[in-house]
Amino acid sequence: MRLSELSERSGVSIATIKYYLREGLLRPGRQLNATTAEYDEEHLRRLRLVRAMIQVGRLPVATVREVLGHVDDDSLGRTIRLGAALWALPQVPEPDAEDEYVQAAHREVDQLLETLGWSNSQALVTISPSYRSLVVAVAALRRLGYDWPPELVVNYAKLMREAAVLDLDFVETHPSEAEKMETAVAGAIFVEPVLQALHRLAQEEESARRYGFE
């Protein structure tokens, strides 16, 4: 398959494919001679994955490169690799550790993890970027005076835990290690938009159900 055919079959412009090649998101094709390179189905699949990560998952190009690097790196165990891939996802900016709301949010989140019994692996969890994102989000809510009850957050966490169990159960159904890894990462990246869209739809539905269109 030539570059132009790759472009046609993927719906991605040649210029953009060249850009992805430059950025290392796509491996170069097999060079036939000075002016011809050949691409295969795997390139097409990779390209579609990259596009989906960017357009559906809203990942920056640099992040896609990083995530793919971890996915391809088979020198690590699964938890670490999945963790590495997840940790590369874009996160909220570093909070100001001095800020009183941030400190309070830290305590609140730690309390939450304690309640949930996620503290077995707390050493792991607390260095995760997701932990930081959670702290930042909670701090922002509190600073704005929204007194979202901690019990409510616990309930959210239980729901997301159920979702994670569903994710990983599904991942389990794949036989090969490589497929498991890819499905896990795809799950992390593409399930989030699905959950988000479902959450918004559910809010609209529930709001319409309760209040009509008054």
Next chain:
Amino acid sequence: MRLSELSERSGVSIATIKYYLREGLLRPGRQLNATTAEYDEEHLRRLRLVRAMIQVGRLPVATVREVLGHVDDDSLGRTIRLGAALWALPQVPEPDAEDEYVQAAHREVDQLLETLGWSNSQALVTISPSYRSLVVAVAALRRLGYDWPPELVVNYAKLMREAAVLDLDFVETHPSEAEKMETAVAGAIFVEPVLQALHRLAQEEESARRYGFE
């Protein structure tokens, strides 16, 4: 409060506050004379909200302006206003209606809504941007060959429905209409990052629980 004090108390630089004023994210202060304007606590609160929307909620500046416009517009009913605010949130790009995967995803999502019994308001739901986002995300998954089972998506949806019920129950606890509206929008914008962070943490937790760090 002068601009400099507003800057100090919010932690946002003067130049940035001026930018937000230009962009209409902040109402101008009360003009005392040609070179002095005064800001009050409400400005400070608004500024914090704007910052949180941008940094925690990752909303583009133009979107913040639009969402705030809907929040401030008290000429509409609650469902519509909340809907309007949610609809202004950044969405996935318009899918290619010709694409077979998009068409299949449409059918799959309609089937999902049917199963969930959300089809009472289907006329509303199907014009929602969230519906479109869902279609795009499902189409992307399918195109990549991830055969995420529809039942799994139904389960996700049920979970998010529970989350939405929790959201709106909490919104109910506020007495005034204005507070309800603001809490609902803040909920939509700030609960999402919380859910996302919890989802990732739960995945890490569950993965560690199942596989250790092999």
Next chain:
DNA sequence: TTTCTCGGATACCGGCACTATCCAAACACG
């Protein structure tokens, strides 16, 4: 009076995701 600070207008900046142009090699076709 002198100096500092204020708010407003305008121009500028850096990053990002592309996009357009150019080039020489090579294939396609009459």
Next chain:
DNA sequence: CGTGTTTGGATAGTGCCGGTATCCGAGAAA
């Protein structure tokens, strides 16, 4: 065979977005 088109690679440019920096003249402070 020659001529026009297509190829992949290199490089430069574009448009948008979130901010920054600079300049200005009016007023407050010492």
